Amino acid sequence: LFSLTAAFAVRLSGTKYGCGIGGCGACTVMISTYEPTSKKIMHYPANSCLLPICSLHSSAVTTVEGVGSTKTRVHPIQERLAKCHGSQCGFCTPGMVMSMYALLRNHPEPSMEQITAALDGNLCRCTGYRPIIDTYKSFTGETACCQLRGTGQCCLDKEDVCSSSDKGNQMHSGLCNPEEFQPVDPTQEFIFPPELMRMAQEQQKRTLVFRGERTTWISPTNLRELLELKAMYPKAPLIVGNTSVGLEMKRDGVHHPVFIHPTRIPDLHVVSNTNNGLVIGAACSLAQLRDILMKVVPELPEEKTKIFRALLQQLKTLAGEQIRSLASLGGHIVSRGSTWDLNPVLAVGNSVLSLASKDGTRQIPLNDQFLAGYENADLKPKEIIVSVFIPYSKKDDFVSAFRQAERRRNAVSVVNSGMRVLFKPNTDIIMDMNILYGGTGPITVSARKSCQRLIGRQWNEQMLDEACKLVLGEISLSPSAPGGKVEYRRTLLVSFLFKFYLEVLYGLNKMVSAKFPDLSKKNLSALGAFHSEVPQGMQTYQDVDPVQPPQDPVGRPIMHQSGVKHATGEAVYCNDIRAVDEELFLAVVTSSRAHAKIVTIDVSEALKVPGVVDVVTAEDVPGKNGTDDEQAYAKDEVICVGQIVCAVVAESAVQAKQGVEKMKIEYEDLEPILTIEDAIKHNSYFGKEKKIEQGNIEEGFKSADEIIEGEIHIGGQEHFYLETNSVLVVPRGEDNEMDVHVSTQDAARVQVIQISSTLNVQSSKIMCHTKRVGGAFGGKITKPAIFAVVAAVAANKTGRPIRFTLERDEDMLITGGRHPFFGKYKVGFTNDGRITAADIEPYINAGCTLDDSEMVIEYVVLKTDNAYKIPNLRIRGRACKTNLPSNTAFRGFGFPQSGLFTESWITTVATQTGLPQEKIREINMYKEVNLTPFKEELDATNLVKCWKECMEKSEYYSRKTAVEEFNKQNYWKKKGIAIIPMKFSVGFNATQYHQAAALVHIYTDGSVLVTHGGIELGQGIHTKMLQIASRELKVPLSYVHFCETSTITVPNAIVTAGSIGSDVNGKAVQNACQILRKRLEPIINKNPEGKWEDWITEAYDQSVSLSATGYFRGYMVNMNWDTGEGQAFPYFVFGAACSEVEIDCLTGDHKNIRTDIVMDACFSINPAVDIGQIEGAFVQGVGLYTMEEIKFSPEGEQYTLGPDTYKIPAVCDIPEQFRVYLLPNSRNPIAIYSAKGIGEAGLFLGCSVFFAIWDAVAAVRKERGLTGTFTLNSPLTIERIRMACADNFTEMVMVF
């Protein structure tokens, strides 16, 4: 019966599966229903992964295919998203389209607030959201420009932005042309199918029953029938939104033989206004509740709507729009998760539940006892909630709601609260008070006793002080409470209480200003949560030379080659490949121990599961079991939780998973090493120490005025590509040949290093294909080869095709991520801020196998200097061997950690000297031509230029003054600003990793097929390659096509990574095209007026080969680790970013106000692609440094395994002003067309947000008298920010 995504076996693959638990929005579809009584059609977005198919009877489901397609008509949403560069890998794109489509169906000209709310539930890991927001802005009827109107810098004010650069081509702003957009034509939208209207009408009186093998679904038509069913099946859940029951079933394997679906019963949809309040039917969705309250609130006197407004505040940020549209009020109340946000507010508001059963009706209060599930306060098994009464508030009532989550939107609260106080009329004497908290334990709890003790007290500071102590005493949170963050959660209890205290004082003053004093200026700043402004972007780049022929696409912001197909859902990813005859599905059994001996593997029960065909173990591997470093199937011993032990293959994916559940593995535990500190203690490392040294470290320290020492921890990061790992292995049946379709960055590794040696088959018989990858970020370099080999062994054993797609939690469990980092420093400096010496010891947690960790620690060491010339510098790095899942490559490859580490001690030097941070950075920055610590020449001219431009563009100094002024006025909110320079080294430190090949065919009709070794990960590599081929062959872009990356066409291709994919493959494509053009030259010269097609025909007639391979040997680099010297990198990318933030000192929340990035991208082959990379990487960096936190149990088991527990940035997290500026007139002679690879560089610049927060925290601490240096670890989460803003509440938490 579950879920709709399973139904996509009907070949509608546009709807994507990203998480399966309602958290990512990739599976969004639009549901339309017809309500026969009101004759209304409703449209709403929904997560298809949680939609039971039976619930859709007589509803219309629109998937992305129904919105538009290249075969019929591309819808304006799809077209604009593609033209505005709103897709990169494209995996999130259908979901984005559907969320917007559902909104447009209900609101043809939506407001920006509605648009951002509609996108709350959609995650994108690639774009950084800015282009998506820009696309959708064009539907508001507001300005269709770069959206900076009103800021004085609108792109339509051409004279402002399209200015001439110093000595070159014009600067250009904006990446798409709104004038090209098709108009929206609502008459073209599909109409609700009349047959479904008829069906809904006819079936109004018919009970619907669907029977499956294990489950029965019953949908009654009236309340009487519903109550009879509930009496008959008291344990059957009432399924409305399925957002709670569905998760339990998926996560905990709960099985229900009967479901009752009550949504057709009018009594459960009632909405009525009584004299005392609102009655809302229990089946009303949370989105409907929000809309009702939004309508009612302005119509009623303010004093009556305090509870409604508190509810609205929660409803605006609770979950995403898809979940809000599905989840029901009744389901929310009954499932009563401890962090559900409405229940504390409904309870303090004295809401009443109207219950019904076969035996009659009754009413019960929705209070703390109900929420605790006390028997005499709860529903009886045969009862249901019909409706909920939410009373009007009274004149002397004050009601507030609070929630703080790890992300402002689409994240469940860490702690939430509803608070209410009722005063004796016209006084501030407490007559009644009620406070409930969620998130402190398994249920929502009341501070009932504390409230009772405060009755009769005056609303003043003494009362607040006592209230805080009482609450801390009453609401217990043991130090080992599940979910951790105990101190933080306790601090929130009293911080919320303080906010409530002030809100009430403010309200009292507003009511009777003569009687109650004004809030002090200091305290006013505590009021109000952050309001997100609509993000505004500006992208500025140098236009192409005016003499460049218009048909030459190089240097222009050409749309992603697959942009339209992403938006229509036609783009094919690995798991979209249609079912192959006789294919089997594979699911893996992973280790539950961090370090243990495998004693036995019992497959007998698994083999009995219907549909299970076989179980595959290490014994079935014909050749080498994986690589020297990493086994494909664990043999004898497991070395981390999540290691693959064996695989179950079955006729269906569900059966394979059922088989996995029946597998029994016995272990004998061994001592694990989990942390870097543990590894250092046990001397547990991979490889040798990596060291570079320049100058004389001892002398350097002697010449310092001061020396500081410290440490910093930087957490790891999950790749969280939207497409999980996926592979389809198809044996060809002859000569051991196999086709392997795989989502990878490195097809040759899959083919040669893994499958060929594991199966003992020559590489020439293994054909790997990759059409496109739904995001990778370094995470699909080494790991996909393991999944491919696991599947290939199964295919070899069974002789049948094997499909293996990982669930989100499996992918996060098995694959590892960015290396957690620990660094120790000792830094000497003079009083005027010159750093004289630095002794640096970086460590990374490599996990259980080497993978790419040796290279990562090398890069950490090589890149530690970032933008600074430290005359005496020693860096000694180690990769620690532990029993965590093996960490791997991740965008930036060590630099995001080492760079942050360096900037942290630079910041500490600033604090210690009392000099501004930017001064320390400027004084120590590389200038002009220099040598790096490993003696590579470095021209820092553009580094200084980026820094200066960034200073200027961001108006750094005037904004810094404004920030300081703001901070003087606001005690409880603080702003911070930081500017960070960057030197990023591109590529690999070995020449052979830069080689590339291409194969270009020209067909006799003149069309061109380009193939090269690079893989499309969303970074637009193929778009750039087509641009290059178009320029070199001098044919229009429309003549050139790219099909797939394959080991058949281009052998031995290097991994697509290190920011050099487009550089090196571009050179190879250029080479092939130039060879072809040269061959054609005599023919062209003979007939210069001829057409391309004529020349090709002539060439064919003359037997001129129309196919050529192109080759690029690679950039010459060498690094000698024995001497610690060499040319380690082909070239450097420079940049600078300035960010401004505001923090809430009481909750730890922050918002990103503005970011200005200046990047030295040199001549950009495609500014839209490059700016997209910069923005996307920057937002990924913001995630790394401020919110993404991986948590492990003390036994080494990862807790954060999905979008519910691991938060990547969402729309609400991007800077409200986001400006990217490509430095003009810059050249990179060694690269193709003088371009630079900037796929990774932008990520590090996300740390400008980290240091802006640091600046804000420093302002808080200074004001509170906490002078001296302090350390902030990464990620700088709400918890870390709040706890660093020490105040009397944090102190109170320590004492009570």
Ligand SMILES: Cc1cc2nc3c(=O)[nH]c(=O)nc-3n(C[C@H](O)[C@H](O)[C@H](O)COP(=O)(O)OP(=O)(O)OC[C@H]3O[C@@H](n4cnc5c(N)ncnc54)[C@H](O)[C@@H]3O)c2cc1C
């Ligand atoms: C991705 C995601 C994000 C979320 N984020 C948030 C968040 O930020 N804040 C928040 O507060 N919540 C959040 N939630 C939780 C959400 O609010 C609840 O899951 C939802 O309200 C439950 O409603 P439902 O209709 O889907 O319940 P269902 O799953 O359909 O049912 C839940 C339970 O309620 C019972 N039930 C339903 N209706 C009745 C009735 N009329 N009478 C008696 N019993 C009834 C059922 O028997 C069942 O036991 C999130 C959930 C998801 C999946």
Ligand code: FES
């Ligand atoms: S797959 Fe449904 S929300 Fe992620």
Ligand code: FES
């Ligand atoms: S484009 Fe959004 S996840 Fe890749």
